[in-house]
Amino acid sequence: MQSEQAVKAHAMPDWPAIVAVVLGVTAFSVAQGVTYPLISLVLEARGVSSTMIGVNAVGFAMGLGAATLMLARLTQRFRANQLIIAGLIGCSLCLATFATFSSMFVWFLARFLLGFCASLIFMLSEAWLNVACPDRMRGRVSGIYGASICAGFAAGPLAIPLFGTDGGFGFALTAVYLALVAFATAMLMYSTRTVPEPSSTRDLFRFFRHAPMLIAMVFAFGFADIAAISAMPVYFVRTGHSEAFAAISVTVLALPTALAQPLIGYALDRLPRHSVAVGTAFVAASSYLAIPFLDTPALILCAFAMMGTASFSLYTCALTMLGENFRGGMLLAGSAAYALIYAVGSGAGSSLTGLIMEIGGPDAAPLSVGAALAVFAFAFLLGRRR
Template sequence: MNPTRPLPTPALAATDWWSVATVTIGITVFAVAQGLTYPLISLLLAERGASDAMVGLNAAAFMLGLATSVLVVPALTRHLRAGQAIVAGLIGAAAILVGFAVTDALATWFVLRFALGFCVNAIYVFGEAWLNAATADSVRGRVSGLYGAGMTTGFAIGPLAIPVMGTDDGLAFAACAVLVSLTAFGLALMSRRASVEPDKFALIDLPHFARAAPLLLFLVLAFGFVDGTVLALAPLHLTAGGASVSAAAIFIAVTHMGMIVAQPFLGLLLDRTDRWRVATGCLVATGVVFGLLIVVPATGTLVWLLGALGGAAFFGIYTSALAILGREHGGAMLVAGASAFSLAYAAGGMIGPAATGLLADAVPGATFAPVALLGFGGALLLILRR
């Protein structure tokens, strides 16, 4: 049984590479900001005595902002071009990063984390809808892999800034704000060369898409769960096991290096085989790797290899979902799908860190157990439903 019903999509004769470049650069720089803030905020909160549960709830505030902003996306599609919306999101993110640099009040950080999620949703929704609208299906897997490689490169660079700039005086936040601001200016110029624009959509399209593609949304929810959990709580898992703060930050970078290396190969695989089977394989690999990370010593050498493999596996879930979205949906439903992806990612990103943080407080060392169970359970779900 196929639970998704593909909608007719006009064939695109050639890929608009200006659109692809604009979207990919935008998501790469945003990922630098997210890759920096997740582990840095977690480590700073832990230094101030916050529990794992509090760290997880703070990470969930970002996802709540991401989900809330979906309510304004339809209005933005009527008044802004995709490139303008992405630039606005980057400018907002830069201003919020400055806020992190100048204050250390916990309540304010919850507000700033929520606002950061609200601003960057434009980058997710408009970027992914635009990317799929501008890409010919014959190269969709490879373009999705290119987009994923850009995103994961940003995620890898972000944590590496922590050992270089340190965790004191807000320098890392301020430097990231400057980078995001400069990129917003460059993308404002680049987006004028793009020749493709995604369709408009209304909020009523969201439940239509959810009914048409429940398994697709499950893939993105699973990715959000794992991504949020790893970014927010993996540093604490490693430091609790005896690793240094620098090693914990580098571990996050290593997971993203695994993603970067895997993306070109995954893109080719998605163009040459059934994309649902690729997604199932990524779920199984996620379960295996994070199951092993529960028992592997945090200071051992094997943890680095597993980190790279785990990053490649769980990010592959999302790359597969993005490629399937572009093949099976088009027009307004493509933009609705990108918005639904944002909601599903936010839901997973809220549930993952919050629930896992509570579990880690109750059962020390069990941080990755929910991730492993989700990987195996998700793969079984796809096998049974498809």
């Protein structure tokens, strides 16, 4: 049976909660967009080996995993809105730590805690968004949510050319920004009518059994997304393009993706949602498969932008369909499952694509990812018909 707050959410959106969620997830994506490149650049300037830089980055991933495993216990003891505010404050303190200390061990701990707090914000925000949003406008709100994530990731790295890598000013400024977002979120909490219900570890395993195609959708997104960010710039360089072209490709990937998500959300509210998901998967697959056969840089960048937009749209579809099909604690369990499977998919995308490129040559990378996305699209289409 649906809870009273879920019934109310289907009648009227909880706008203060939606605004708080969008603010929080944007802050999360800005923080991650800053820390990934900035920490690596700072450590590189200090003469730290690439191996130790990689080990330091593992701390963030460990924090993500720890938060996923502890989510059920935390939500049974604390309200979700309290955990989101605590996560924002925790992210702010971690960034302040980067600006204050230089010890590798301290940075590793801070990066672990940053991953833990950021993951809490991400998972709780997804569940709360679906609780606060009526189904008739779920796709559009999910599209705005996805656009905010993309915009945050794109805006985060701007702190590097603006404020440089010396003195920790980029970290400090981002810490202040997150603290302000935490304060604004706390103010919005007084007006909210909804809150995600607690989940359990049992719910997490139940979700994997009940929603295999949604899990596959998020895995495909993680695989294709990280392959585009990590492997495709290398592919462009190896196929004779300049490093500047490879760098521009990442920007071209991010901006259209952010702009397109509200349009995808509108389509999700007007068309059959499974059809939109299958369509975006086929577009992503076709774009990957077309890139090796294009010679003009403008056409390559257009295909690359279309591929990034369609790949991220898989996640917008999955988020919308999560709220459409699940209620109560299963919403939070689904958000945790999404975070976990995205980590698996992104790990597979970065490692397997690089290996395939080494074995089969540069063109094997986009062709293999495109083929994998095509298989997923056909499987999802057949699964829906059954």
